[in-house]
Amino acid sequence: MNWLENLRRSFLDWESMAEVLPNMIAVGLKNTIILALASTVLGTIIGMILAVMGISHSKWLRIPARIYTDVFRGLPAIVTILLIGQGFARIGRDLFGPSPYPLGILALSLIAGAYIGEIFRSGIQSVERGQMEASRALSMSYGQGMRLVVIPQGVRRVLPALVNQFIGNVKDSSLVYFLGLLASERELFRVGQDAAVVTGNLSPLLLAGIFYLVITVPLTHFVNYIDYRLRTGKRPTAVTSGLKEVSEMEEAGLVSGTAGALASGDMHLPASPSLARSSAVPVRYQGGSLEVSDLSMAYGALKVLHGINLTIKPGTVTCIIGPSGSGKSTLLRCLNRLVEPSDGDILLDGDSIFKFKPEHLRRRVGMVFQQFNLFPDHTALGNVALALRKVKRMPKDEAYKIAAARLAEVGLAERMHHRPSHLSGGQQQRVAIARALAMNPEVMLFDEVTSALDPELVKGVLQLMARLGESGMTMVVVTHEMNFARKVADQVVFMDEGRVVEAGRPDDLFDNPQSSRLKRFLSQVL
Numbered sequence: 001m002n003w004l005e006n007l008r009r010s011f012l013d014w015e016s017m018a019e020v021l022p023n024m025i026a027v028g029l030k031n032t033i034i035l036a037l038a039s040t041v042l043g044t045i046i047g048m049i050l051a052v053m054g055i056s057h058s059k060w061l062r063i064p065a066r067i068y069t070d071v072f073r074g075l076p077a078i079v080t081i082l083l084i085g086q087g088f089a090r091i092g093r094d095l096f097g098p099s100p101y102p103l104g105i106l107a108l109s110l111i112a113g114a115y116i117g118e119i120f121r122s123g124i125q126s127v128e129r130g131q132m133e134a135s136r137a138l139s140m141s142y143g144q145g146m147r148l149v150v151i152p153q154g155v156r157r158v159l160p161a162l163v164n165q166f167i168g169n170v171k172d173s174s175l176v177y178f179l180g181l182l183a184s185e186r187e188l189f190r191v192g193q194d195a196a197v198v199t200g201n202l203s204p205l206l207l208a209g210i211f212y213l214v215i216t217v218p219l220t221h222f223v224n225y226i227d228y229r230l231r232t233g234k235r236p237t238a239v240t241s242g243l244k245e246v247s248e249m250e251e252a253g254l255v256s257g258t259a260g261a262l263a264s265g266d267m268h269l270p271a272s273p274s275l276a277r278s279s280a281v282p283v284r285y286q287g288g289s290l291e292v293s294d295l296s297m298a299y300g301a302l303k304v305l306h307g308i309n310l311t312i313k314p315g316t317v318t319c320i321i322g323p324s325g326s327g328k329s330t331l332l333r334c335l336n337r338l339v340e341p342s343d344g345d346i347l348l349d350g351d352s353i354f355k356f357k358p359e360h361l362r363r364r365v366g367m368v369f370q371q372f373n374l375f376p377d378h379t380a381l382g383n384v385a386l387a388l389r390k391v392k393r394m395p396k397d398e399a400y401k402i403a404a405a406r407l408a409e410v411g412l413a414e415r416m417h418h419r420p421s422h423l424s425g426g427q428q429q430r431v432a433i434a435r436a437l438a439m440n441p442e443v444m445l446f447d448e449v450t451s452a453l454d455p456e457l458v459k460g461v462l463q464l465m466a467r468l469g470e471s472g473m474t475m476v477v478v479t480h481e482m483n484f485a486r487k488v489a490d491q492v493v494f495m496d497e498g499r500v501v502e503a504g505r506p507d508d509l510f511d512n513p514q515s516s517r518l519k520r521f522l523s524q525v526l
């Protein structure tokens, strides 16, 4: 039992622990926290700058950020601390006085910045491109899209990694003692080590270890909890349970009145009980007109649109059909300047859209995407209200009132407090439509909005779009739904290889195609 007693004296000598405890808390713990917090805050600022430089289009920003990251990640922490702490000791003395403490914080921050920069960069780059596209389509500037949509999502995704970095800083703070700290500046490790030398056992050092764990373990669990809350949002549990069934029932309700109606051509609107109920007084829209002339567009050397001419009258529905890669989506994106054409002009209510700032144009021309592109960190209501608040600068109450009304119009009054991940695909797409409508546009662009939906959810969305078309909204719809185009469109445009091959009334195009290309296309899709 002798060796057991030996171990106890080495590690669990209560007296020497009790003796060092006040100093451990008042000096060691305090300094460790100051060193770790200060270097994390400064490192976060450096990291954010590095991340923005790292994703910049300019190589003059990217390359220095890369070199910095490689150097400070590649060097052992102790080397950096000694190089900074001793190499800059003179400057440090002039700036901060005799203490090496500030230089220690600086060295820790420079190291942390390199890691945090990489964490931020990968977080921001992991956010889907569609999020920025949706932000821009809602009239946000690039900066607003980054600040309000992309960066918050990126940061949330990397929150656990950032906490790991803080924990790394807590531990790395022990290296600063190499710089020769004053007694009042010693951190946990140094206080423990000093006491261990005096008492001749390791108990004070073990106590220091326990303090490290007291800082890091609860923090990890707390951040995991915050991460969970941010990911899932505050939601009553009762709503989550049985969600699938509710959403399926709702979709079924939407579909039931129209099942097969589109296919048979016997579609009466609004046939859906939930849609009809949700908008007893139909909303009327003041649709705008579009005139596209000689429009061409290229992605680099790839010419995608060749001299497109198109007239879209106010309050009409134009469906664009054509084979994959024929330039339909590109034409749509030219209409709200998500891409810039190389030639030609587009008039909105008689004015060239190139006279406006793109952000102003996009308030008048809304867009809905195939992949919905809802903001996952916001509820349905938050998704619709975000641009109203941040772009249109409406007071919060007014924005939420309008958002709630728009969601009610698309049959989602009862689901407005749900996040996208708790909505079915059809419901998400209806939120996206409500979100675009809330900006009060004159023209709505729909880019294959039902292509990502399960077949049983398609009809609900198509029915909503058909109702919107009947309410006076000008709509340009890229679609593979030929029955929808036939029944709802005022004009169908067939594109192939970047050209409008035929355009006209749906009956004329579908029943009496003129060109061999349209005949071949229809024979493949009908």
Ligand SMILES: Nc1ncnc2c1ncn2[C@@H]1O[C@H](COP(=O)(O)OP(=O)(O)OP(=O)(O)O)[C@@H](O)[C@H]1O
Binding pocket: 299, 302, 304, 322, 323, 324, 325, 326, 327, 328, 329, 330, 331
């Ligand atoms: N961002 C881009 N960069 C480079 N080329 C692109 C880009 N987007 C589309 N293209 C190319 O432009 C052409 C037209 O694409 P577009 O998406 O407009 O066609 P589409 O008719 O909408 O096709 P689909 O029905 O498959 O969506 C294609 O050859 C496509 O590969």
